[in-house]
Amino acid sequence: MAGEKIRKVFFLLIFLVLLQLLPLNTAQAVPSFARQTGMPCNECHTVFPELTPFGRIFKLGGYVLSKSSKPYEFPPPLAGMAQASYTDSKGLTSGVAPFDSTNRTTDRINLPQQLSLFYGGRIYDKIGAFVQGTYDGVSNKIFLDMTDIRYSNNTILWDKNLIYGLTVNNSPTSQDVWNTTPAWGFPFASSSVASTPAAGAIIDGALDQQVGGIGAYVYWNNLIYLEGTVYRTARNGITKPLGAGTTTDQVVDGAAPYWRLALEQRWKNHFFTIGTYGMQADIFPAGNRSGPTDRFTDIAFDAQYQYMGTIEAEHMQDHMQMGSEHMAEEGKHIITAHATWIHENQDWKASFPLGNTANPSDFLNTFRMNMNYYYRSHLGDIGGSIGYFSTTGKTDPLLYSSSPVDGSRTGSPNSNGFILEADYRPWDKTKISLQYTIYNKFNGAHSNYDGFGRNASDNNTLYALVWLMF
């Protein structure tokens, strides 16, 4: 029996290695994008999935930039992804999911952690999509993951470029192009089985695949980005397909507006961005589908700095005047720093009368910042990140109650800590990461945080990941 399991794992690994060797594309990230544009992956990504300035423009352009003149192409732009991981944290057991443990949520080895199939590229003319279908090896479920379908065009407004478009997506902030916002923020991958703090703002992943929305955006003069999107529940109606395979736990009542404003400025190789985003959603208490709702109002600010040593330093105007025959010299250093702060007001108009919360209203403040450095060497891209995270909020003993591992003895949502990560991209289609998460405070306390003798440091997590694209 054990031999059979090992054989299955072995054949899976061989299969994935063979996929890497197939000459399917010149590059990766989502390799279908590379096939469509004829550009290498590192034009759009520093180390995937983090975007470069050009990657941001490609996404805003609706994923349709192509080396072909045809409005659509056959075969369709499909790509795949496989993640295999190892997690070491107190309380996890050794198993080889999905081949071994019956309780995969406590398995140290996740093989696979995720398998994804992407539709990434042009659908027709100016309509393109990033659609991810995922098999989650931990929950053993298939579902529609991040989805962003766009129409985009460009023109001149007030003598400057204007990109404008529409987005249909299923996760607030998944449509955003800066890696400061939650959906594509740091850490770009993390353990599916390690314990994580109980409190989080709704815009911080709680509504992923729970809603579907349509929005409009403009990006003027490579300077100002403005977007408005309206979401509704993916439990029923026209948005139901956007939540395919996911149980809708957070049922949004009516429309939930989302906004985004960002300013980006380039100075030589340096790209600076500051912005704000947020949303308001009325959500039924767990188990309810009608009646009063709780209101969540999230207001966030973010900032990003990106140094692209891979872009020539001189100002572009000089070369434009030359008429063009300039050969760019490729540099090797990339630095990106991200920061975001999210304030959430929680108005428990429904949950407080039901006795689910101790306060009629609460709040949460989430702060995250990190800095990445990558060096492009002849042996591949190598680098790492250091990050800090903090969640603070109002104490609510009913909302954050005492229970083993995931609970809070103090009723406080406060957590903070650091993430250290080393990354190596030996070749285009593979990324290897080693990540260590250190908790200073977890669910309100440093020691005995759950009331059952568990300390914050017991949740420190070592996470090793092999991430393959094909």
Add this chain to the structure above:
Amino acid sequence: MKRILGCAMVVLFLGAAPLLAKSVEGNEYDKGKTLYKNNCQFCHGIRGDGKGPAAEPLLGHPVDFTNSKFWQDDVEKKIEDTIKKGKEMMPAFDLSPDEIKAIISYMSHTFKKAAQNNN
């Protein structure tokens, strides 16, 4: 009667030929305009000045077609080679000879004139 009809046909043909030629040329221009819009404009810009929305973040910078220096020497061959083979970070494009010809036609009619005016 036949002679009159023959003469009329010759006159009609001779009269229509320039219009026909202009129409073919116009079709090529329009085709080139569409191709330029879909394949080139995002980097090289609506005005061909190398200042499209994607220009600023690019490694290297898109060529400015409104600069008269660009239109020197064997420019059509240069454009054709660049589209076919790519250059620096510009990828090779999968365009047919007719499509490349149409793009060159559009660029010549639009940006070359702008370059001359800039001088």
